[in-house]
Amino acid sequence: MRQPVSLAHASRLLNHGPTVLVCSRDGRHRNVMAAAWSMPVEFTPPRVAVVIDKSTWTAELVAASGELALCVPGRALADATFAVGSVTGRDGPDKFTRYGLETFPGPALGLPLVEGCGAWLEGRVIVDLPGHAMPGALQGVRQAYDTVFVEVVSALADDRVFRDGRWSFRDDNQDLHTLHHLGAGAFAVAAQTVQASLPKV
Amino acid sequence: MRQPVSLAHASRLLNHGPTVLVCSRDGRHRNVMAAAWSMPVEFTPPRVAVVIDKSTWTAELVAASGELALCVPGRALADATFAVGSVTGRDGPDKFTRYGLETFPGPALGLPLVEGCGAWLEGRVIVDLPGHAMPGALQGVRQAYDTVFVEVVSALADDRVFRDGRWSFRDDNQDLHTLHHLGAGAFAVAAQTVQASLPKV
Numbered sequence A, B: 001m002r003q004p005v006s007l008a009h010a011s012r013l014l015n016h017g018p019t020v021l022v023c024s025r026d027g028r029h030r031n032v033m034a035a036a037w038s039m040p041v042e043f044t045p046p047r048v049a050v051v052i053d054k055s056t057w058t059a060e061l062v063a064a065s066g067e068l069a070l071c072v073p074g075r076a077l078a079d080a081t082f083a084v085g086s087v088t089g090r091d092g093p094d095k096f097t098r099y100g101l102e103t104f105p106g107p108a109l110g111l112p113l114v115e116g117c118g119a120w121l122e123g124r125v126i127v128d129l130p131g132h133a134m135p136g137a138l139q140g141v142r143q144a145y146d147t148v149f150v151e152v153v154s155a156l157a158d159d160r161v162f163r164d165g166r167w168s169f170r171d172d173n174q175d176l177h178t179l180h181h182l183g184a185g186a187f188a189v190a191a192q193t194v195q196a197s198l199p200k201v
Helices: A007-013 A057-065 A075-084 A135-146 A171-176 B007-013 B057-065 B075-084 B135-146 B171-176
Strands: A002-004 A020-025 A030-035 A038-042 A047-051 A067-072 A103-105 A112-114 A119-125 A147-158 A179-183 A186-189 A192-195 B002-004 B020-025 B030-035 B038-042 B047-051 B067-072 B103-105 B112-114 B119-125 B147-158 B179-183 B186-189 B192-195
Touching (some): A007 A119, A007 A147, A020 A075, A030 A057, A030 A075, A038 B038, A057 A067, A067 A112, A067 A147, A075 A171, A075 A179, A075 A186, A112 A119, B007 B038, B007 B119, B007 B147, B020 B075, B020 B112, B030 B057, B030 B075, B030 B112, B047 B067, B057 B067, B067 B112, B067 B147, B075 B171, B075 B179, B112 B119
Antiparallel strands (some): A002 A147, A020 A030, A020 A067, A038 A047, A047 A147, A119 A147, A186 B192, A192 B186, B002 B147, B020 B030, B038 B047, B047 B147, B067 B119, B103 B112, B119 B147
């Protein structure tokens, strides 16, 4: 079931472009939203980028705590993923509760992670980007296009779908096939795979 | 077949996390590589980010020209995508020719675009990121984690698979189902889709 993933393999969890759930909390509240725009940016140490609109409550909670978690939902969570990406939690009831999302605490930071996903990452927002010496500039970098750079500090996966550093999408784990948002609640599902071979030239 | 895509819909071409082919050229050479790490970062104007290792020949050509193209290959190009992502073109023969990739000139910048893909974007590297006033800092921003920010200036798609701002993956267009790199030449293929609905709560 849920197993630690080596940080050396953490980039693999997002390599194929799945839509993720972004979990955040400050001392008083917690929240979850969906994000289609994320990617790894570095293997070692594992670092990822995710676009979080600065008008969102998630952006505020991430700014306050300097931490966030990314959960990789599968087909069984398509409706909930669409829902938490469509509705703000700022003024309403807790979105986890509202949409029936159970959570467990992340192993490194204790962030709320969504049960039933295929993989989970916890990370700390990076303040010092390479090539920068000026604090005044750093603020701008972190806000460029609302792109947040994060250093991954823990990684977990459900070993029914990710094991030994590799995703494995099969008929017997369809609920965990990752979601790739096409727009307006339509998702491509990572159900089929192909193995490429190098052409002889 | 090949049709212009409104720039307002350009982000949709990368929204679901496909692996892309990065095409570049200076005045004398052209090159193509694969990149799994890309994402939209802004809707309007359409802007995307792509990670290009600064040791690659592509990074040099992009730095020299300030331009690049992203092509979205489908299942029929899985082997070629894996190949151009595995071999450098720096000292060898032209990789397009070597792997049998025909090209056509991009409508805005004339960059070499790969025939047989599902979609194509041309863009200019962004030098001025928001929040920055210091030229010394800009250099660093653009190089942060080898992440290149690009403003999209043209978008095209094959209307058999993308039309009216939406991808449509069906049995009759399997060759154009997008590729999502899992690692080591294994790709998830965007063959199946699900339509989520908002839970009543």
